[in-house]
Amino acid sequence: MGFFQNIKQGYRLFQKIDMNQLAKLNEKVNLAEAMEKFAQLDDNQLNSLMKMLNSTKKKKELPEINPDFYELSDKLTPDQRALQLKVRNFMETEVAPIVNEYWLKDEFPHELIPKFGALGLAGVTYEGYGCPNLPFLMEGVLANEMARVDASIATFFGVQSGLTMGSIYLCGSEEQKQEWLPAMNKFEKIGAFGLTEPEVGSGAAGGLTTTCQKTTDGWVLNGQKKWIGNATFADVVVIWARDLEDGEVKGFLVRKENPGFSVEKIKGKMALRIVQNGLITLKDCVVEEKDRLAHANSFKDTANVLRMTRAGVAWMAVGCARGAYENALDYTRKRKQFGKPIASFQLIQNHLVEMLSNLTAMQTLVFRLSELQDEDRLLDEHASLAKVFCTLRTRDIVRGAREVMGGNGILLEHNVARFVADAEAIYSYEGTKEINTLIVGRSITGFSAFV
Template identity: 40%
Template structure:
């Protein structure tokens, strides 16, 4: 599947899965890759790609589904890798809808809600985002959530703010996590254009420049009980949903490393100094070898995690260790790629700067390195260091 898959992990995919991923790569190479530098510099969201991506049927092709109507986790991982290999923002554009929002509805909705909404999500007929984090609360949001939902008869009144919500401005509904009067978590599918909802794009970013991250204000927003996802009644339920999504960040970080390595190799092969390509210089080859080693080790680790979780092994600690280790490797990999580009390495045209900048977002989201390290530390010592 890719020259960086040195140990052939893609051979664990079915033929139908490999064919589908090949279609995805061809689509991205034709419709996204030639324009990425332009979109990134202009901070322009390529939301028009959603139509073409939906047409590939990456999530609802019957040839990909198991007997329960679900995708195999390994395929989902490689799909995330392939998207991130092209571009992180394009990955968020697609996965924020089809992975994150769909999982929220599938795992949190009643059977009736799932039956009504789930088929419309992979087609982008019904679009949504997952609004969990707040301006003053990220990793500690479960213990300090300020967005409130107050029951009023047959409905609810929501007040609060959410921040860093990807795809917020281009979604039909916002999956708002709020606490009720007893302090329990609830999730509401709030129409983006409902009275009292305001979405402001977050600007001035050095990462995810093409993603429309939203700063959301909810001012006495009224919703019905029907708009509440019926199987979410606590932060434990939210945590269970996030557990489904936890490997995604590691796959994304691995795909970004592969994209950075391939871009650095291509640049080194065409860039000439002292009469020959710099790919023939010892120092450049050493950097390329380290980049490939990082990407290979990351792929091995995330495939191992994914297979373990499918077999009922590998919990929070294993996921946290994988995310933390691969994120560290990612930072080194993209920095080496930028170094290979020299002065040209800071120009978006050669892709190296884009991977370099976007790595900072991956390093932070789905739990910072420090938070993930504390999860691992708690597991191996039996002692929690989160609070004094």
């Protein structure tokens, strides 16, 4: 019965073909031979053929690219979610179109500064002085959104909002806060944070070589600071120096016009090329007493700033990984080899799932980390564990993203090569993997392995 039904269906299809179409078809296909073959088909073969003839090719609808696989954004309030999407839109419309160009040129897009000011988000968690006073969770969420498009811009914001404004907020006098924080919130003034030195990175707690000495005119600073983000165009730099009198670390607000202060741009970087890192030289640099951070009297005060901002760096690593994953997934669904999108191949799917697994673990970790911070329970080892794990896994994810894109993965236009390079800088700054590991190790064993 099936055979005769299919014959009738086939006959009806041929009836719809006019003589011109039939003539053209006969030029390409021997219709007599085709009908003879057609008559030899069994029911299963005929059914398959009829399905093919009756079908219209539909474009496959693919699922939405959703790196938030466990829907952590559902835990945000409606206002928080709206702010997250506002920053996402800003990054996608204002930053994404120009970021590769500036990354390649090793320059900073200064035209973005007033636009950041209009957002009014710097000093995310601080109370007063025009700052938003948002939960620490949102500071992390916003860092993630920025790094998802570009880690350099996220770093610029973090230096301004976290390290510099944080130093003033935690350690400054009321007069210092009033002078700097409202202007920095609007990005009318740009700040930088000077701790690392040419020969002193991880050993900053006990080995700073930059010195300060009290005089009748205020303070005199001597030494150098290296890798200082924003330094080439900052209006003020927070400088940490060791007091020659008591040996304690003190903080200073050094203005760009201060005598004895100079900056040289660090060139030749392979990562975070948009960030303008500087080598600062302080040669008998005179700083007035009013510009000494009033409540910065030991390295413990410096460490309080670093602890507050280190969680944000872990979130930044998550954003970098997320951006790489999103671009890689999108690419594999469009790129075809052997007549199919490469996303349909088993080995590519294995890479993508490994990337998503790491990303999801990172997201849940930093989410809980920020909850602890909002509960005022954040410890050094909490932030250090997040920094270690997230930067390690970010390296894995960006490598996987580059791999599934083949040779195209090294081209800026495909938006993964930049993440691959930038992940290396995030891996090292705000405490190397080794130093943060030893902080956690000391916490869980009770023994300090530091030299």
